[in-house]
Amino acid sequence: MDAITGATALLGQFLTPVPDAVVTLSDGRIAAAGPSSSVQIPPTASVFDASGMTLVPGFIDCHVHIGFYDPRSLLVNGVTTARDLAWPPHLIWPLVESSRAPESGPLLLAAGQMLTAPGGYPMRAAWAPRATGRVVASPGDAKQAVAEQADRGASVIKVALNPDVGPTLGRSTLEAIVAAARERGLGVTGHVAGIDELVKALDAGMDELAHMLMGSDAIPTELIERMVSQEMAVVPTLSVLNGAGLRKAVANLEAFLGAGGKVVYGTDLGNSGPRPGIDRREVTEMERAGMTPRDIVAAATRDAARHLGLHDRGVIAEGMVADLVALDREQLERARDLVRVGAVWRQGISARGGPGRN
Template identity: 30%
Template sequence: MMIALRHVRLIDGLGSVQERATVVVKDDRILSAGPSRSTTVPRGAVDLDVRGMTVLPGLIDCHVHLGLGGEPDVVTVVETDSPGMTLLKAARYAEQTIGAGITTVRDVGYKGHGIFALKQAIAAGLVLGPRVLAAGQAICMTGGHARFIGREADGPIEIVRAVREQLAAGADLIKIIASGGVLTPGTSPDQAQFSLEEIRTAVQEAQRAGKQVAAHAHGAAGMKQAVAAGVRSIEHATLMDEEAAEALVQHEVFIVPTLSALATTAGCPLGAGVPESVVTKARDMSARHEASFKKAHKRGVRIAMGTDAGTPFNYHGENAQELDRMVALGMSPMEAILSATASAAALLGLDDRIGTIQPGKLADLIIVEGNPLKRIALLRDRNRLAGVMLQGRLVSGPLAGEV
């Protein structure tokens, strides 16, 4: 089947914009994309009325937790829900995510291995959701942060076993906890967790299987240790110092800032159900997090969009709020979009397939009423999202009913 999107504004994920462009999709791939005057539409293509709209690559969220639902006390919920209930909820959250124009996610911590069943169900068409890359259980030290969705391990031998368990279950990457966190009682975000040897062991074991490692790290000490160990990305990067920023640039390590996670938690009033210690930690770090993001942007650190969706009041389906926050802290709208398309695809190792609108790439597209380069908030307005296409199939939005 062929679909033609004629006379649209094209944001291609490469940093350029074309007015009055035409994009032709054949089966699951982009056949052509360019100025309408020079782009041939093959006979038999289905024309969609998208004149005046904007088409851009499907957005990529590099940090979600489909097993968490944004409840005030997510730790208690995930600890008390049965595996079956968690999986049913995760399927619902996946549907909300794709409906918001997020066509690929990286799930970086799930209680148990149910996330791999969800990934398979989505790929088989049994459940509607985005493409999923999953880490399985986060690997943490005994008593460490994220133990409620983690696999506790201590020392190189146990680290190897924990990594291999995730890989055997189907992990696309490994997630390691390199500092304390906000949600876990008794842990400090400033303090490093795991030794350099332990993190390096995790990286080496993952790389033996051709996989990358994402490291949760709020504090600068944890960040620097993880970068030295060879991780691919630092998740959060909340309390960055100059030395950490320099290390990230030198080693070309991505950060996934997850600005929305701290902002939504810090912004809720005491008594809303979020444990007081969690709110306190979030509020204490919010200003420093914003400063770290500005520093990273100014220094040219590689930034990929991620939301930490699933944390308190940080709901699946509202992922594009992260782009608003990035722009508010100094990114241009185009830079923010690139962080959620080409840059995110590069981090995930999928830049040969997704992240840009080019012939031969998979047809992951979103079609928006209006111009997000003038108003980035359009990307989080479900009423402006005319269509979401995943591998050439319109799966959501009003345009889905026209094909």
């Protein structure tokens, strides 16, 4: 058994700050968590002194393209679970399989290929290897396209609705994709640009925006309210944006949050901008949109885990998977404090840090 002592830990479903906490780990799970006065440390336990640190659940990045990086570079920088949102089948599924080993990097979930219209994004995108996208030519092809991803192990279906770089899926085809995904118990996320495509996504019943709306459009209040009422989640990926597009995305995110919208952390790692791990620019732009450091932690841990259906992780509580990050800050006062990663555990195995704090 291992024990982490001395930290201020954000415990339980409410991420309650508990000073001088003790968290014990056994067989990849959290055995106990609470104030030092209430948790006994077995005499044979290996103890990590986290005094002066804040212990949080491992971060979950809900939007990566993992093939551009060594997965371990995410893990050692605080991301213990990641979801890949478009990569060729022959490349992504072996990575998903190997991610079951906690030393390999974060636990990986994946969408498989991005479903798109003939000639649509990302078929000619410079960043995308061949077979990153899968053309869906008609409503009749939707069920087969979804089945191909689901049969390989997809945790979500991703679609492209970006008219700025090519044709987009028609309404009937998109609706057929969503229906086929529902039959397989899967949600649908999307790369969506522009108000018209957002309306199409809402009409079809999509579950998530894989970016805050791409482009420089302000989302009207009535659409913000509709997104919230339909429980559409947003993965902001603000760190890939610049200039007017970034300013508008931050304003849209602020309005969405103000209306009670669900936000989960994601960076679009693999695109220009984000760095592996907890990304400084992403969290500081989320802060600009009105989120506190604890709000951001919630979006990247508890809320992300719930959104992805990972009910055994995302909070520090007895019985949960021991995915943990110790931050080199006793109090989280600003978003930038979240990138001060001092130690990381995945399934109770140390990926960074230790008694000597490397």
